[in-house]
Amino acid sequence: MVVHFLVRGRVQGVGFRWFVHREAAELGLRGWVRNTDAGDVEAVAAGDAEDLNDLRSALHKGSRGSRVDAVTEHELTENEAATLGPFQIEGAW
Secondary structure (H helix, E strand, O other): OEEEEEEEEOOOOOOOOHHHHHHHHHHHEEEEEOOOOOEEEEEEEEEEEEHHHHHHHHEEEOOOOOOOEEEEEHHHHHHHHHHOOEEEOOHHH
16 A cells, blocks of 8 residues: 655644654655655655554654644555655655
8 A cells, every 4th residue: 555645734844754754664664755845744655554544643643843734645556666665754965
């Protein structure tokens, strides 16, 4: 299962990407997380439905100092997972 998440709220400059990375890596998910130019955070994660549900719950909760106003998601096709490696933060350097 592959899901694209878009998280809106106060999610940039508060360690949110690092939070998502930690949660996803602990769950053994593959994919990435990055900031958007619009001030949101987006992520693509691949794994089993139960682990993705755990990540979904974490995204709604957010990191300390963040405020999550909305989480939208779209299920992607399985072939989208073919290029995904271990979960990483994109654009962090």
